[in-house]
Amino acid sequence: LFVCKSGGAFMWKMLEPFRIGNRVCKNRVIMAAHSYGYIDSKGLPTDELVNYLAERAKGGVGLIITGGTTVSDEGTLVEHVTRNVDDNIIPWYKKISTEVHKYETLVLDQLMHVGGQLDAFPHSLILAPSPIPHECCKSIPLELTQKEIIRIEDSYVEGAVRAQKGDLDGVELKCDQGFLIHQFLSPYFNRRTDEYGGNWENRFRFLKNIIQKIRLEVNSDFVLGVRITADSMERGDLTLTDAINIAIDIERTNKIDYIHVNAATNSSYKGYMINHGDSSIGSANFAHLAKEIKANVKLPIIVASMINHPSEAEHLLQSGIADLVAMTRANIADPELVLKVKEGRLDDIRPCILCNQGCVGNHWKGLDVSCIHNPATGREKELGIGTIKKIKEPKSIAIIGGGVAGMEAARVAALRGFKVQLFEKEEHLGGQISLASKLPYRQGFLDVAIYLENQIKKLPIEVYCGVEITESDMQLMVEDFDYVVAATGSKFYIPPIFNDVDPSSMMTIKDMLDPETSIGENVIVVDIEWRQNPLGVAEWLVQKGHKVTIISSTFYIGEGLDVVTRTSHYSRI
Numbered sequence: 001l002f003v004c005k006s007g008g009a010f011m012w013k014m015l016e017p018f019r020i021g022n023r024v025c026k027n028r029v030i031m032a033a034h035s036y037g038y039i040d041s042k043g044l045p046t047d048e049l050v051n052y053l054a055e056r057a058k059g060g061v062g063l064i065i066t067g068g069t070t071v072s073d074e075g076t077l078v079e080h081v082t083r084n085v086d087d088n089i090i091p092w093y094k095k096i097s098t099e100v101h102k103y104e105t106l107v108l109d110q111l112m113h114v115g116g117q118l119d120a121f122p123h124s125l126i127l128a129p130s131p132i133p134h135e136c137c138k139s140i141p142l143e144l145t146q147k148e149i150i151r152i153e154d155s156y157v158e159g160a161v162r163a164q165k166g167d168l169d170g171v172e173l174k175c176d177q178g179f180l181i182h183q184f185l186s187p188y189f190n191r192r193t194d195e196y197g198g199n200w201e202n203r204f205r206f207l208k209n210i211i212q213k214i215r216l217e218v219n220s221d222f223v224l225g226v227r228i229t230a231d232s233m234e235r236g237d238l239t240l241t242d243a244i245n246i247a248i249d250i251e252r253t254n255k256i257d258y259i260h261v262n263a264a265t266n267s268s269y270k271g272y273m274i275n276h277g278d279s280s281i282g283s284a285n286f287a288h289l290a291k292e293i294k295a296n297v298k299l300p301i302i303v304a305s306m307i308n309h310p311s312e313a314e315h316l317l318q319s320g321i322a323d324l325v326a327m328t329r330a331n332i333a334d335p336e337l338v339l340k341v342k343e344g345r346l347d348d349i350r351p352c353i354l355c356n357q358g359c360v361g362n363h364w365k366g367l368d369v370s371c372i373h374n375p376a377t378g379r380e381k382e383l384g385i386g387t388i389k390k391i392k393e394p395k396s397i398a399i400i401g402g403g404v405a406g407m408e409a410a411r412v413a414a415l416r417g418f419k420v421q422l423f424e425k426e427e428h429l430g431g432q433i434s435l436a437s438k439l440p441y442r443q444g445f446l447d448v449a450i451y452l453e454n455q456i457k458k459l460p461i462e463v464y465c466g467v468e469i470t471e472s473d474m475q476l477m478v479e480d481f482d483y484v485v486a487a488t489g490s491k492f493y494i495p496p497i498f499n500d501v502d503p504s505s506m507m508t509i510k511d512m513l514d515p516e517t518s519i520g521e522n523v524i525v526v527d528i529e530w531r532q533n534p535l536g537v538a539e540w541l542v543q544k545g546h547k548v549t550i551i552s553s554t555f556y557i558g559e560g561l562d563v564v565t566r567t568s569h570y571s572r573i
Contacts (some may be wrong), residue, residue, distance in 0.1 A: 093166020403431020
């Protein structure tokens with residue numbers, strides 16, 4: 001709760017303009033660089049990406065950082081990332097900047113090279129400061145020659161120049177997550193004995209050269225920022241003390257406009273889980289590190305990670321922990337987050353539930369980013385802001401099923417002008433997502449139902465709970481309504497392979513979560529449907545005091561889960 005000391009209306013600090021270098025950001029909320037897909041086979045953006053970014057600008061975010069964008073072909077982590085390796089990127093930069101600038105939002109691109117954080121297959125060339133493998137990848141990289149180092153330094157410069165030619169407002173150098181610049185800075189990954197390794201001055205040389213070379217080639221109003229690892233959280237790698245020294249030396253170059261604070265790395269599965277945390281990780285989990293960095297430099301500080309609610313962002317700003325806040329997944333879930341804060345519509349914000357299924361999870365599956373909570377993500381032109389069209393004449397619609405699908409259908413139909421009646425056989429709305437929310441660290445799923453129910457209450461929708469619609473009822477409805485939508489969901493079942501097992505000893509997840517069900521001491525969890533969460537089920541049972549064995553028909557337990565959720569469960573189990 002924030003109180004305005006003057007007694008007047010509360011003024012959000014997050015909505016205040018802020019100067020970054022020689023540019024003015026219209027507010028203090030940014031959408032940080034992330035892997036989103038929407039890339040063609042040549043590594044160039046698509047119209048879907050332009051629409052995706054423009055939607056967030058339209059919704060009010062002050063600064064968008066696109067990418068990460070690779071500056072060299074051998075420095076590409078996965079196939080579906082943007083490549084800034086030749087001038088073919090410039091027309092796409094112009095498309096992005098034109099659309100984003102319509103809403104007075106600044107747009108930067110994040111330039112990166114992953115270095116040794118690659119697997120030998122399908123990558124034919126893996127380069128790093130030293131031949132030290134990453135835990136996640138295991139492949140031994142080749143040690144960069146000085147000639148290759150200079151080539152990569154220059155590729156960053158060329159990438160920045162292309163961004164400027166494409167009318168972007170600047171670039172951010174990715175120095176975190178165990179990527180190439182991080183590897184040069186790290187005493188663990190950099191074991192060189194030449195002028196690029198050894199003491200701190202030498203390990204800093206690669207980044208320093210890139211900064212100086214870029215500044216010589218771009219205009220004075222071109223924003224240049226860095227994103228650093230405040231603590232790698234890995235033995236022998238960068239510590240907070242190292243990060244403070246990095247920040248101080250970056251400021252001493254007098255050529256950088258801001259420092260973006262992140263932490264942990266992709267160098268291990270543990271670090272990846274922390275860096276892309278699920279709901280088991282506390283909110284604003286890197287804020288204490290940003291606070292330490294800010295205490296040692298005067299440059300503007302952006303804090304990243306797990307900042308999903310305006311109150312969290314406002315606290316970080318009001319407390320002086322940071323000057324700007326990155327709310328990336330929050331803006332994937334609701335592109336209008338900033339606009340809704342400005343209009344005082346906090347309860348209309350579609351909350352990110354940190355499930356990672358459509359965003360981070362899709363990235364590692366080679367898919368475009370989506371959101372299980374926001375069906376418009378990736379389809380902004382079709383379903384985005386301002387696309388809902390009113391029907392020409394009143395029509396009636398009956399929706400059977402008050403789960404997520406039914407509630408969303410009711411919400412959109414009402415906004416279009418339909419006369420809506422929603423029927424749910426249970427005594428409350430929510431459907432099976434209410435069950436999913438009972439598993440450990442999945443409580444956020446309930447927020448999906450809460451959000452939709454709140455939206456329904458604000459619309460002229462007649463809701464009937466505790467009403468089961470039979471087949472004969474359906475026939476009457478078809479005659480009485482212009483449209484009938486069946487949103488009755490799916491059913492739990494026992495697979496037929498268990499037909500010879502005593503039925504009384506078998507139960508579905510729904511049965512298990514029923515407080516009236518009696519469960520024995522020893523439980524076998526059968527992982528046969530990859531879409532389920534056997535790890536969450538097992539963890540729930542263990543928390544209730546049961547002894548659990550998991551057996552699976554898949555190659556490993558939880559194969560169908562996104563990498564962050566799976567790693568999170570594994571770390572506890």
